[in-house]
Amino acid sequence: MTVLNQIRLILILLLGASFGSFLSLAVTRTNARTGICFPASHCEWCHHFLAPLDLIPILSWLFLRGRCRYCQHPISKLSWLAECSLGFCFLLIALRYPIGSWHIYPYCQATLLTVLALQDWTTRSFSSWCLALLALSSAIVTQRWLALGLFILFWLLLDKCAGRLRLIGEGDLLFFGYVWLSSSFYQTALVIFIASGFLLVLGFIYHPKSRYLPFIPALAMACEVVLQL
Numbered sequence: 219m220t221v222l223n224q225i226r227l228i229l230i231l232l233l234g235a236s237f238g239s240f241l242s243l244a245v246t247r248t249n250a251r252t253g254i255c256f257p258a259s260h261c262e263w264c265h266h267f268l269a270p271l272d273l274i275p276i277l278s279w280l281f282l283r284g285r286c287r288y289c290q291h292p293i294s295k296l297s298w299l300a301e302c303s304l305g306f307c308f309l310l311i312a313l314r315y316p317i318g319s320w321h322i323y324p325y326c327q328a329t330l331l332t333v334l335a336l337q338d339w340t341t342r343s344f345s346s347w348c349l350a351l352l353a354l355s356s357a358i359v360t361q362r363w364l365a366l367g368l369f370i371l372f373w374l375l376l377d378k379c380a381g382r383l384r385l386i387g388e389g390d391l392l393f394f395g396y397v398w399l400s401s402s403f404y405q406t407a408l409v410i411f412i413a414s415g416f417l418l419v420l421g422f423i424y425h426p427k428s429r430y431l432p433f434i435p436a437l438a439m440a441c442e443v444v445l446q447l
């Protein structure tokens with residue numbers, strides 16, 4: 219691999235990590251009903267504005283050992299996890315496709331999957347528009363229009379049964395439907411299997427306050443691994 223190509227891969231990794239950082243901030247601020255762009259990035263505890271050195275994706279959190287430089291309060295791992303996962307997703311996509319090509323769809327898919335994961339992690343729900351956009355773009359790319367029709371029927375059926383299902387969340391079932399739409403039954407089963415492993419790791423790294431552990435972040439990561447490897 220040439221030096222130029224190595225630089226290109228590092229830049230793509232940093233681009234993905236920067237998107238992950240921004241999406242984490244956007245989802246957190248949207249949940250708190252505050253502006254996405256203003257105020258500038260700051261510590262939630264001492265309100266000190268962050269310097270450029272505090273904002274380097276992936277690395278700043280590691281160098282600061284997960285603590286604010288100014289007040290030493292622990293910083294949430296959520297942003298760092300989003301930076302790592304989207305950064306490495308972008309890297310996987312760049313490694314999969316030939317040098318010089320720029321397949322925009324897998325990058326958009328990884329970005330939207332990260333939005334779903336962040337929303338589910340922070341609010342235990344996700345936006346329908348985000349999943350609808352993923353399903354529609356997948357059907358456009360794969361040309362599986364019949365599968366899209368079946369997915370919409372499945373969605374309507376789940377909507378009708380909303381609140382009556384006790385074993386698993388409707389959102390998780392819808393996500394299984396999306397994975398099937400963008401791949402196959404075999405890959406859907408593989409995604410669920412790998413996601414179960416990721417869920418154990420996520421539970422170990424990041425202890426949520428409630429007993430319910432959101433499945434979509436693990437499913438989104440597994441989806442990227444299965445679709446891009």
Ligand SMILES: [Zn+2]
Pocket residue numbers: 261262263264265266286287288289290291
């Ligand atoms: Zn602070």
